[in-house]
Amino acid sequence: MKISVDERGNHCKLLKLLICLFSSEKFEVLGPTDSIVAVAGDDIILPCYLKPNISAEDMTVDWLNLDFLDGRVFRYQNHRIIRDDQILFYSGRTSLFEEELWRGNTSLKLTRVQGTDEGRYKCLIQSKSWYDDFTVQVLVKVVGSKPVVSIEGHREGGMGLLCESEGWHPEPELVWLDSKGVHLSAGPPETHRDLDGFYTVKRHVIVQETDTNHFTCRVQQSRINEKMETEIHLPSELFDYATPWRMAFMVLCCLGAVTVIGLALVIYCIHDLRKEKDYLTENREPDFETIRRHEVVVTLDPDSAHRKLILSDDGKQVRHGELNQVLSDNGKRFTNWSSVLGNVGFSGKFYYEVKVEGKTEWTLGVVIQSINRNESCIPIPNNGYWTVELKDGEYTAHADSPVTFTPREGPQKVGVFVDYEKRQVSFYNVEDRCHIYSFTDCSFTEKLYPFFNPGDSDSISLVVCPVDATD
Template sequence: MKVTQLECLCLILLHLLHTAGSERFEVLGPTDSIVAVAGDDIILPCYLKPNISAEDMTVDWLNLDFLDVCVFRYQNSEIIRDDQIPHYRGRTSLFEEELWRGNTSLKLTRVQGTDEGRYKCLIQSKSWYDDFTVQVLVKAVGSKPVVSIVGHREGGMGLLCESEGWHPEPELVWLDSKGVHLSAGPPEIHRSFKGFYRVKQYVIVQETDTNRFTCRVQQSRINEKMETEIHLPSEIFYTTPWRMTFIVLCCLGAIAVTGFSLTIYCIRKKKDFVNTNWSPDFETIRRHAVDVTLDPDSAHRKLILSDDGKQVRHGELNQVLSDNGKRFTNWSSVLGNVGFSGKFYYEVKVEGKTEWTLGVVRRSINRNERFIPIPNNGYWTLELKDGEYTANADSPVTFTPRERPQKVGVFVDYEKRQVSFYNLEAGSHIYSFTGCTFTEKLYPFFNPGGSDSISLVVCPVDVTD
């Protein structure tokens, strides 16, 4: 039978329509937002209807808040990484073994604040495409607020509260003992490169019948709050001349009594001289000196280390260094290359510097997030910043030493659960953390700060026989 040209054309059109119709599909996913807890892994569901194979299709996951930049791409049966947003690298994957039945869901690991947004799942075949959009909300409960006493301000007492690691952006409020909001200064809010918020706020308080004040950090969207209460003794508010005179006289009396007692002690022991500033067994402490060398694999990209690994300073530019998982990415810090337990001691020259942080940390600290460096987070550190010295205890202690340290000694007694700091030139004890909880080896910690270009120098310890 002879087929006409018109019949042939009709047959071709019918074939094309049948082919196109056979490849048509819908892209489906959840109708509700996905709430992700920071640090967890989540799955963004996406699948084809009917459940046809997506193995030969292009699967794109896009973050619409990044102007359609690629979160993940699967094309020509392989993963394409060229256009991927950098902070998604190593954290995204498909369930490739389930592509044959149309499962194109995305797995996102170690969720961070910047992951919040609208995600589009776009599936394309040779002749058809469809997409679906899902909203991801990120929830992160920050640290317990840390309250510190700033000192006398405008006829009252200045207090500072700070907390970090929140998402979304939290609110900080100060309350008196009756729960009434106090008038405070404007909050300072900073966001880390991972999208987590740090907030701090000053308040000036007056003496009350209880002298109890509370700092509360709260986030209404995720219905979470953390708070810390501080109690101030009444004496701290009194600054009248007669009281100051009384305090001075008491101090002088205490000094006189101490001096008299030491004199009697020296006579009884028949010693020519007693250095009352040094710890009685300080030379014994120094005999526990260890050789500390800085670990370049842990150093932040802006830190410049000397060739011998004994000096570190802050540079202006990020260096091109490997992303090895050990490196500090949010703090300009570096660790010693060896961890210790038992008793160990080292010395660091800080002469001429206007900013630094020294101490020890647990090996398991998170080096990709900026935590407050307190014992609860695995840090036992002393710092100089803005002209003030602070022992970063769970309730930080700020003080002004009689003599500025030019060289600092750090001593750890693992069994006694103590970390102590010494001013070498002045021959004095600076501060000790006591009752510490140690569960793993401790590593020397160094942060040279960014306010000067002078190096922190790990010094050899000269032990007198």
């Protein structure tokens, strides 16, 4: 007999009416009697339903993890999902079949199962006048990696082995076996559980030589009926090195080698110390008064002076001016840097002093005559400059890699000493009679000219001074 569309609609309305009538009665909460075994990474359903199959749409549905003190996994109440107080690691992984609530299906879907999901889950249903619950056990199963065996070397006359396997759940057991399957006496198992609840286990063992030298590491989990094994064979030669006489021989050899190496190092160090002493004797800074005996007369060369520099009539002072002077373009003049040279070049040993008192910026040193005076370049030895600079309160030696330093006292008068044969340019604080900085292993190929740059931050002159024995 065929049922019309109108009749079918009337039947559905009648069914819903009957459900509503029964909803005020008592009910039972039912679920599976056996544990639910889940494979890590899979999705599972925790069955729960009402008997009779009345609607749960107007009820409160709670899923709890009884292994947690405040173990709310999921809550449905007042026709909506309540996410307050949910255990954090269940967030985004739990849901009900809301379209099935009208016929009493309150099953929970749990996605992407992990090791920490294992436990006892309670399905608690509450109406306005009645409640009931049901508890189901969830077991999480995951088979870890194949055991990895590594050789740790000789241990107490035998050979040390380590076995390790990771990613198991529940916690597995690790045992060592000989070739006949007999358990070996091993160290205590070491177990670690990661944030997802999976276990890593490892165990050390010391094995003695046998007729086969075959050993097996077995990781097993009896509850999920899983096990994995790795076998290793050790060559007899490995155990030969562990015999007492061989060990004694090796120790003697090592001691002999250490003795020979030690003697060689002592001889090398003595030789090296002699070389260092000779080098220091050869390259140590000479006495300051001895240095000053190599004074030379320095006069500034006006033909090399930048147009903004103002020189004294006697050629002993230079300062920075505000305006470019009208001067001849003779090819010797600095055009891009406010600098001036001495009028004579020197080789051998020579020394001169420059008064810098009161100045906030200056650059002093020596240069080769053939430096480029028309282009801006970095004042470093590779470009023919050996200079020290004061700028912004900081002292810098313009080596190929700039060296910044802080003298004990800022010099009021700077001494510049060159030893052409030793390839060395040194700077001194004249008042303190102390060394400031030295360029060593310089490469000189032509005469060196005194170099002066008064800077543009003040109008105080650099002054070439005669060496005064009373300083």
